[in-house]
Amino acid sequence: MAYKKFRGDYLFTGTALLDSNHVLVTNEDGAIKDIAPIDEAGEGVQIFEGILSPGFINCHCHLELSHMKGLIREHTGLVPFILTILKQRHATEEEIYEAMQQADEAMFQAGIAAVGDISNNALSFAQKQKSKLQYYNFIEVSGFSPAIAQMRFETALNVYNTFKTHFPNHTSLVPHAPYSVSKELFGLIDNIENNPLSSVHNQETPDENTFFLTGEGQFNLLYETIGIEIKPFYKPSSKTSLQTVLPLISKPKKLLLVHNTFTSQSDIDKLKTLSQVQQAIFCLCVNANLYIENKLPPIDLFLQNNCDIVLGTDSLASNHQLSILSEMITITQKFPHIPLTSILQWATSNGAKALGLDDKLGSFVVGKKPGIVNIIKLTKEGNLTKDSKSVRVL
Ligand SMILES: [Zn+2]
Known part of the structure; x- marks a missing residue:
C-alpha cells in the first residue's frame, strides 16, 4: 500500500497544534495511518506552508x-x-x-x-x-x-x-x-x-x-x-x-x-x-x-x-x-x-x-477520514490574518 505524507509549519490534530517536526501519514484513500516524527517519516513527504487541519x-x-x-x-x-x-x-x-x-x-x-x-x-x-x-x-x-x-x-x-x-x-x-x-x-x-x-x-x-x-x-x-x-x-x-x-x-x-x-x-x-x-x-x-x-x-x-x-x-x-x-x-x-x-x-x-x-x-486519529485542509497566509507567530485562506488538500 502506498502512503501519502504531509508536513506543514503546523499540524492541528483536532485537539492539539503540533510543530513542523510531525508528519501526517494517510492511506491512498485518505484514511489516517499515523502522525510520525519527521526523522521516521521516510521519503515522499509533501511540504506545505501554514497549518494542516482536519476538514x-x-x-x-x-x-x-x-x-x-x-x-x-x-x-x-x-x-x-x-x-x-x-x-x-x-x-x-x-x-x-x-x-x-x-x-x-x-x-x-x-x-x-x-x-x-x-x-x-x-x-x-x-x-x-x-x-x-x-x-x-x-x-x-x-x-x-x-x-x-x-x-x-x-x-x-x-x-x-x-x-x-x-x-x-x-x-x-x-x-x-x-x-x-x-x-x-x-x-x-x-x-x-x-x-x-x-x-x-x-x-x-x-x-x-x-x-x-x-x-x-x-x-x-x-x-x-x-x-x-x-x-x-x-x-x-x-x-x-x-x-x-x-x-x-x-x-x-x-x-x-x-x-x-x-x-x-x-x-x-x-x-x-x-x-x-x-x-x-x-x-x-x-x-x-x-x-x-x-x-x-x-x-x-x-x-x-x-x-x-x-x-x-x-x-x-x-x-x-x-x-x-x-x-x-x-x-x-x-x-x-x-x-x-x-x-x-x-x-x-x-x-x-x-x-x-x-x-x-474532525480529527487526525488513526482510521478516520476527515479530509485535510491547508490554512495559509498566517502571521509570523502562526495566527490567522484577515487574508488567511483555506484550501482543500485531500
Ligand atoms: Zn439559521
Whole structure:
C-alpha cells in the first residue's frame, strides 16, 4: 500500500497544534495511518506552508437559501430580516438548484467536510445525496398559531421521512425558534421517536427575550405583518425565550443552540441544571450576527462557563460566504485573546462530535477520514490574518 505524507509549519490534530517536526501519514484513500516524527517519516513527504487541519465542520447552514446571496441589506435587525426572507425566498427551482450546487462545491473547496443543514422543504435533498460533503439534516418546523400545529407537523414529517430514506442516522425534526413555534407544535416535535439531536435558533436579537419577558417589541410587528392575531393564544412567560422553551424540548439528548447573541449567565445556569439529561452545544455564527444585528455573542462568557462551542456559517442570505475559516478569522480579530487551538477545535472535532460524525471526521486519529485542509497566509507567530485562506488538500 502506498502512503501519502504531509508536513506543514503546523499540524492541528483536532485537539492539539503540533510543530513542523510531525508528519501526517494517510492511506491512498485518505484514511489516517499515523502522525510520525519527521526523522521516521521516510521519503515522499509533501511540504506545505501554514497549518494542516482536519476538514472543517459547519454546524449551521441553510443550503436552500443559497440563491438569496446579497439580496438582503446588512444591519436591518432580525425581524425586518425575517420579513424579507419570507417575501423574497421564492425563486425558480432552477435558480435554487444552481445556487445550492455552487454553494455546496464552494464549501467543499474551502475545506468543509460536513454540514449541519436546516431544511424547510425537500429541495436540497438531491444535491445532498450527490454531494462530497456529509450532511446532517435538520428538518425545520415553524408555525406560531396553535391552529396550524398539526398541519405544519405533518408537512414537515413528510420532508423528514424523505431525508430519512437516504440519511437514516443523520436526520432530525427540529423547531425553528421560540418565537415561531407554538407550544402545541413543540409538543408534537418532542413526541416523535428517535430524535436524539435537536437544534433551535436561539436569542439572535434582544427583542426575542423582550417578547417572552414582557410581550413587547418587534415580534408584534412580525405577527401583525403576516396577519397572525396572537392575543387569543399568546401570554408572555416572564422568562427569557430560551428558558421558556427548554421544557418543551425535553427528549433530545443533545441540543444545538444556534446564535446565542443575547444569552446570559442565568440562561447558562439553567442549562447547567439540565446537563445530566441534555447536553447544550453553543453554535456560533458570528458573521451572520454581524450581518443581521451587527452584534457579537458573549463568547468570553461561554468560555468562562466551559460551554461546548461549535461554528456555523448560517445561510448566504445573511453571510457573504459559507466559509468556516471566515468565521474563525472574525473570531480571532474580535476576540484576539482566544487561542487559535481553541477556535480550530470548535471548527473541527467539536463540530464532528456535535453532529455525531466523529467516527470518521474532525480529527487526525488513526482510521478516520476527515479530509485535510491547508490554512495559509498566517502571521509570523502562526495566527490567522484577515487574508488567511483555506484550501482543500485531500
Ligand atoms: Zn439559521
